[in-house]
Amino acid sequence: MEFRQLRYFLAVAEEGQITKAAKRLNITQPPLSQQLILLEQELGVKLLERNKKQISLTEAGYLLQTRAEQILELAKTTMNDIQEVSEGVKGKLMIGAITSSGRSIIPEHIQQFHQLYPRVSFDLKQGETRKILELLNAGLIELGIVRFPFDSEIYDFITLPEESMVAVAAPGIFEPAAEPNLRLDDLRNENLLIHRRHETIILEYCHQMGFEPFILCTSDDITPLLIWANLGIGVAIVPKSSVSLLAGDSLKVREISSPLLTTTRAVIWHKKRSLSPVAARFIELFK
Template identity: 35%
Template sequence: MNLKQLRYFLAVAEEGQMTAAAKRLHVAQPPLSYQIKQLELELGVSLFKRLPQGVTVTAAGELLVGYAQQLTQLSATAENKVRALGRGITGTLNLGTVSSSGGVMPNSNLLTWLEAHQDVQLEVSEGNTFELLDDLHKRLLDVAILRTPFNQQHLVCRYFAPERMVAVLPKRYTQFTRRRQLRLADLAELPLIKYRRFNELFHVAFLEQDFEPQYVMTCDDARTAMHWADLQIGVALVPRSIAETYDTGQVLIRSLADRRFETQLVLATTPESLATPLVAGFMDQFPQARALD
């Protein structure tokens, strides 16, 4: 199995026809069919079900699609990085960001740096911390902005300032209008919207307070939690930066008094990526993100 076969396989899987795939690849159909057949013989499975009007992928083909996409993307990334290394700060930087990174990305330093290095392009992917962490380790990303807590082994991390978690309340909860902070006990009878990122943190805290929280929703994106709170459906528990960024004026934002409810954005890369001028130059544009002593 080689990269050429995988590229041919992906083209056929995406087009659903040998003819259309051959046209897309700028090759004749017989060599394409031969490469697919060789790949099937090597793997010992049928990757496509042949139909009168085209082809569909088999269960084995579906499995291979994901791996083929990763391998071909990694190959292209490796080629680009090696070529770019000799040219200094140039090329494409693959950046991953969590939804709550809007307060730090982009900043004025980065915009000035990009203006000075117009050969640099950013390829931005959004996802949750664990998805982006996985892509960092697979070398599909060069840099990622993640949110604590996560396993920081084998990474170079620079930390932005800690921020408190807040409760975002529909304005109908007038009893909290004059309060600056809320205790967990204040949330005991309220419908809560939980950002899944902090499942364990809140589970332990509520357990210690000896009451069962009333969750009406759990989601993977803090912006979604804010949107539901804005619609007056429940109380969102999110980082302060998210609350302030997406505040429409229809909610109350109150800090949680318990100081354990802090989180940080982290600028993370791998030691190998940091060795390149492109990534090192990018990382230097965030002087407010500091390494831990």
């Protein structure tokens, strides 16, 4: 049973005559009649009651008419869906992001993308850079938003703008000052709370400024550092965007002006895997 035979059958069922159906289909009567006979032979039932002036449907014919309409409509919808998926205007985007970007970068870009492609859905996973890389390697996500460094031999990427690092503490930790900024060595007597990814560079800068910092805690997750800072346990040195992870608290934020500490994020994808059309379109937002 072919789609063509179903279209022929529906035309005859709706017109009630071979002549009118052939004219509507823009074919001659003999091939139309032949296709109907072949369809009946394939199904092993009589679909049409024929007389000189009119054709009527048998009970099996009425059933096939209903199913043929459904089949052809489903086929049409399927073809449209496949075309939309191939063009990247429909489908699901599997994406992973470091937690701070999940609150800052991702919502803005997803809002923009959703306005352009409302039929694309998302599966968003969040975690630290190491977890996002693991998900990429396992093929569980297509795109990741992570912080440098990562292996550029394995991943293609688009670099995002640099982000400054800030010192975050509970009220009363920082001395009142006219300047909103501070120097890194102003924290020489504080308990520092830092992300493991930034430990090496922070230690290096502290040594250049002539002191050995007391690092009370290193963590693979920024959120606990902010919670500890909010409790007055120490001063967290974190990317500026991550402060929003504890929205609504009383944390005090000071820019670190000397040296200027920065961190850089990137949108990355695995070099050995082809991107879906949806993922390719999403990347265009960052270019």
